[in-house]
Amino acid sequence: MDDLLLLVHRIPYPPNKGDKIRSYHLLKHLVQRYRVHLGTFVDDEDDWRHLPHLKELCASSHFARLDPRWARLRSLGALLGNRSLSQDYYSDGGLRAWVAQTMREQRIGRVMVFSGPMAQYAETYPQARRVVDFCDVDSDKWRQYAQRKSWPMRLLYAYEAERLLRYERAVAAVSDAALFVSEPEAALFRALAPESGDRIGYFGNGVDTAYFTPHAEYASPYAAGERAVVFCGAMDYWPNVDAVCWFAREVFPAVLAREPLARFYIVGARPSAEVQALSALPGIRVTGTVPDVRPYVAHAALSVAPLRIARGIQNKVLEAMSMAKAVIVSPQALEGISAETGRELLLAEDAAQFAATVNQALAPAAGSAVYALDEIGRAARARVETSYGWAARLAPVEAMLESGLDASPAGAVDEKRVATAANAAAAPTWNQA
Template sequence: MLLIHRIPYPPNKGDKIRSYHLLKHLAQHYRVHLATFVDDTDDWQHVPRVQALCASSHFSPLNPKLARLRSLGALFADRSLSLDYYRDAALRQWTAAAVRSHRIERIVVFSSAMAQYAEPFPHARRVVDFCDVDSAKWAQYAEQKSWPMSALYAHEARQLLAYERKVARDTYAALFVSQPEADLFRQLAPESGHKIDFFNNGVDTDYFSASPAMLTPYAAGEQVVVFTGAMDYWPNVDAVSWFVTEVLPALRQRVPGLLFYIVGARPSAAVQALARHEGVSVTGTVPDVRPFIAFAQVAVAPLRIARGIQNKVLEAMSMATPVVASREALEGIDAVAGGEVILAEGAAAFVDSIASLLNDDAHRAAIGAAARARVEQRYSWSGNLARLEERIEC
């Protein structure tokens, strides 16, 4: 089997969790030949771990700044910027050689932009894990941004949707991260409706559990609300900026001394500036995100723009930390609002919900325990990835 991956490691980075577990699962059942990128110099240390799962592999370095500049040429050629961003001659050549030499008959592609590398092999059974409807994400960005960025994002939404529809038409199965994402794409690409399916993300419940050996990163007696995620990702930046300005001042009036921790790599300048607000701490990269989740009283996900399933929500649930989240952040997550997670719509609802949890230890513990039970029941990787195997083999 050939696996054409965007970036499948390390497994503790939010945007790479699904891709890593996909690779790990396939390696248990097939001889996997992997073609992928490395977009972060820190990730080269993980290459041997990934190579050990594969029969053969190719890793192309990807410089995000240069890739963004290169992709701008697509604006003048009516192409998707995403396709040019991930265009690489060495990866294309290695893929073609691997298909020929290993007589590959099954190809799994991770993300629509990588499907360009599978196009030359129509004889193979091709399955694409789109994850999210990426074109819809760009359309959301276009609605939120002002000109000229709104025009650029609208261009990408149109071009990428056209390519997503082509990919779906040409492959055996088009898979997504949740039922809502699959339903959305079925509306956008009705001609491929019979090929569209989904498999949910999972959680490593052994890894994301409150270990007795874990040490708290917080000072004694601190009451903490935490947000986790890649902090150069605009929806996360938007979420914490909104929370700090619209929610935190009123919340600290209700709960004096409350602290808001923003935990995640590569905080943008806008995120770093939030640390100037009273009660806000921006950590940047941390060696292990789990203690920050486990010892916080509440985890929040106030996302206003979101696609697919939010791993940050599932991980906090797995660690029995109560989650207060927007409707967008809970899309696709099978959990009982009010019993296993708390849905909050608007700033006042976030203030009331968080203050209520902080003032009721028993309620907080009950929500956390129910959330952990839901994850154990519904979000195992092995169970969810079985749907992928059905599509590869049927």
């Protein structure tokens, strides 16, 4: 087996949130083909106990401690250097030294970068084939934050959107491939970075259908008689916070007025103070960390994904679909997901539509069209089984690592080399571009 360096911004285990689900399955795919040397950060003290599992998978590894509070303060130094805040947030001398030693001793010829800011650790190795999985266009997410925040945070987020895009473009320009989570994300970045269009592609997320299955026995976490509407996600992540606060305040009162037994369950770790405050509202339940989200999805009447800010593919939607659950999504949460609205999931574009769709699903009026939730759930499961297996989703990654392939606008791959080692050696470093 050849050696490969994998750089990930957050420890890729356990696969309990969006980026860690993608990075963990990427790691599992790569270790079947390469001797993987993993360099990553640990930003949650509870995750240190998972190191033995990852060490067993990898030829070598380095885990850098990241204190989010200190990292946020440190990242402000980027303002003085006209750099992206994200670069400084993920800057660590120990990890940099380990990468240098590993590249030298193992003579590594392939580097897989997961998340744009981690590219800083690979920029001095143009002799290696470098593939970057940006996942989402993070700079555009910061742009959306700036639009919704008030001064002075609006200025800070706008700064980061501009500087991070500049860095993302520089990284893509000297990489063998720049990958994203969906065709819309790739198309967006192709428009933002046209100079790198011939090396921009994507590989979509998959679902572990054996784990997220409707066929297992789950004890109900809900009180008898409750009609649960559930949202699952990391509740310290601002797009999730914004989504549940909007739904709880703008949508759910109309649902509760129609169906007194309706309850909105917000399921996820580290709920922010704003989210915790929602539990004071009628019919709202905030669980915090739970050992397993599957019982909450399995026994809910509906799953909702009312995101107003989103980039990439929403794993929470695919996982609920995999469990044969009817999901109501916003247009933002639907982006990048191949599913037929009205048959495999339901779409609502504003508060009135969300309330009407939830109400009709929970307590349809006499004589009105009734959403066949079980039928939608079965169709959703079939869609996931057909279209979202991880093995097929990850197949293009190995091809790009081996051949430096071009990715077409449609995400297909053809075997054309886009850069040689000599050309890469003459290219500017990513911070200079």
